[in-house]
Amino acid sequence: MRVAEIPTPAPVVDAEALARNLTTMSAALPRTRLRPHVKATKCTAIARDQDARGHTNFTCATPAEILGMARAGLGADLLLANETVDASRLRAMAQCGARVTVAVDSSETIESAAANGIAEVLIDVNVGMPRCGCAPDDAGRLADAARAKKLHVRGVMGYEGHVVGLADRSARVEQTAKAMELLAVAYAAVGGDVISAGGTGTYDINTYATEIQAGSYSLMDGAYAELGLPFERAFAIVATVIHVSPTYAVADCGLKALAMDHGNPSMHDARVLFCSDEHVTFVPEAPQHVGDNVFVWPAHVDPTVALHERLYLSEAIDADANVIDPWDVDLRGWNVDR
Secondary structure, rough: OOOHHHOOOEEEEEHHHHHHHHHHHHOOOHHEEEEHHHHHOOOOOHHHHHOOOOEEEEEOOHHHHHHHHOOOOOOOOOEEOOOOOOHHHOOOOOOOOOOOEEEEOHHHHHHHOOOOOOOOOEEEEEEOOOOOOOOOHHHHHHHHHHHOOOOOOEEEOOOOOOOOOOHHHHHHHHHHHHHHHHHHHHHHHOOOOOEEEEEEEEEEEEOOOOEEOOOHHHHHOOHHHOOOOOOOOOOEEEEEEEOOOOOOOEEEEOOOOOOOOOOOEOOOOOOEEEEOOOOEEEEOOOOOOOOEEEEOOOOOOHHOOOOOOOOEOOOOOOOOOOOOOOOOOOOOOOOOOO
């Protein structure tokens, strides 16, 4: 099959670019210095390649990702970098045969973890991004509470998500340092062997963490591509032109095929006007014809991947390139019973 024969819209992955991205990261952060975040690809085939390169510990965002990784034999050391109080999902993770660590940031999440068989936790600390995580000066109390419930506290976690996308590298460096100062306060009270933090945008800046949770580096996207990182954009959506007018063209790749939280996608040699449910309307630099293939490059790869059932690994992101292998996006969704 050639890329032009794939039913559209569909995600295409450049095999050589992906391999170069994985190689670059494994050289920069070898072995357990990186805990790849599988939420970026939701694909055990890519995780298996990362594992083969020495990255045997993984970060997950959902219990379904944890269980899918365990079923794939990739459960040497899995971290749920997210809070949950769902008893059935906690029990499923505790019983899946993998080493599973769960993030906790409150008495309730600690109680739920302990009551449902979880053995190991990290204290999740708010280091500046208003999402989950306890106050740094409350981390010690929570660690003590977890240990009182017979949980093994491995250390701390803090995600500088408000920093990883800053365009100015000097600002990223400065703000990362401030975030890690907060995490250091928590770690001094908690102890343990693990300080987990970071992302693709700070993978080479955050030297305080013992492990970095980068994930998007493997496929990359428009937002991270603006930061001058040594990773290539290896992921695009192949679409088909379905309408041509004198001033614009339309392809079958819209909001239901693309994540738009980071803005419009981009296209080579074209200007995207807007996306609607099933359409991208764009102004091409060269004449387009109904039936032509075009490639749409998402601004945010992680949630874009999650919209699709499979990735098409190909020799290149080109209509005439050969498809090497279809890879299931087998970690998508929230159903833990698959």
